[in-house]
Amino acid sequence: MLSTVAVHGYRSLRDIVLPLSRLTVLTGANGTGKSSVYRALRLLSDCGRGEIVAALAREGGLQSALWAGTGTKKRTVELKLGYAADDFGYLVDLGLPQMAGIDSKFHRDPEIKREVVFAGPVPRPNTTLVRRTGPLAQACADTGRGFDDLTRALPTYHSVLAEFAHPGQSPELAAVRDRLRGWRFYDGFRVDVGAPARRAGVGTRSPVLADDGHNLAAAVQTILEAGFEDLPAAVAEAFDGATVATSVSDGYFDVELHQPGVLRPLRSAELSDGTLRFLLWATALCSPQPPSLMVLNEPETSLHPDLARPLAGLVRAAAERTQVFVVTHSARLLEFLGADAAVLELVKESGQTLVAGQGLLDAPAWHWGSR
Incomplete structure (x- = not known):
């Protein structure tokens, strides 16, 4: 460390x-x-x-x-x-x-x-x-x-x-x-219409989320098959019991978000900016192959304040497996990180x-x- x-x-x-x-x-x-x-x-x-x-x-x-x-x-x-x-x-x-x-x-x-x-x-x-x-x-x-x-x-x-x-x-x-x-460095993610994370891609086992998020679906599937419960739990907490999964068509992987009361899952191209951004941060933090140091730059950006609690839970869980350094403006995120964090102002x-x-x-x- x-x-x-x-x-x-x-x-x-x-x-x-x-x-x-x-x-x-x-x-x-x-x-x-x-x-x-x-x-x-x-x-x-x-x-x-x-x-x-x-x-x-x-x-x-x-x-x-x-x-x-x-x-x-x-x-x-x-x-x-x-x-x-x-x-x-x-x-x-x-x-x-x-x-x-x-x-x-x-x-x-x-x-x-x-x-x-x-x-x-x-x-x-x-x-x-x-x-x-x-x-x-x-x-x-x-x-x-x-x-x-x-x-x-x-x-x-x-x-x-x-x-x-x-x-x-x-x-x-x-x-x-x-x-x-x-x-490993994560400095925000693109979530616009042309963002790499919104496109289905060829899937191979991916224990590490790319810094631009282009392998999001493959990384999610890798986490799910590895049996990591932090990701499903965080998604359920953040989005009222929703579940995350992937679909595969001709070798191309895509993310699916299943929400209670919605008849079909939403794919990555349909997700709101905030929902997709939270999924990207959650996938990065749940990596089955943690680095010696993970640096997160303002992960709260463009997220609804209600997502600060599940995001903080993911950060705390990641810190049990690796050393984490977070740069943040968010007093709410800092509050939920609590005594687990050493704060430098x-x-x-x-x-x-x-x-x-x-x-x-x-x-x-x-x-x-x-x-």
């Missing part, structure tokens, strides 16, 4: 360290930085796939993603992300190249300045297992004294996780890479995102080190 997430220099997150629990809820007013925390977690996950540089480029480049507030004279361009967990932790430090090459047009591409894989709750020299500085990557020697070179020519746009995470040779790198790759002071009530002695221990 993750215990800490740390971000430095990303948008309004000048320097923030978040404690994580089994179920963590991030709340706060509009503009306080909740979306920045969500995006920072996605960037961390991109490190596991070796896509961090491309992900930043899609955000407009490193310069557009950096902290742009006042109160610092530091001129070093740096964006730092990291986490600590109950096995290994990881941090990455990104900046701009000092020399991209003669006549190169990639001089504004971010490059990886440092990476550290460590054991324990805090990155420190004596807990470091793998370290990377520029093109030099090293692993802790088998003797426990010093470091052995992995390479002296690692491209600064490649992560050490993507290049050297071989389970047999570097199990700690493989563990970090697989953890990051396995994080964000506030903004002088353009900087802070955790309300978190003093220097309250924040989890964290140490970035230096380049």
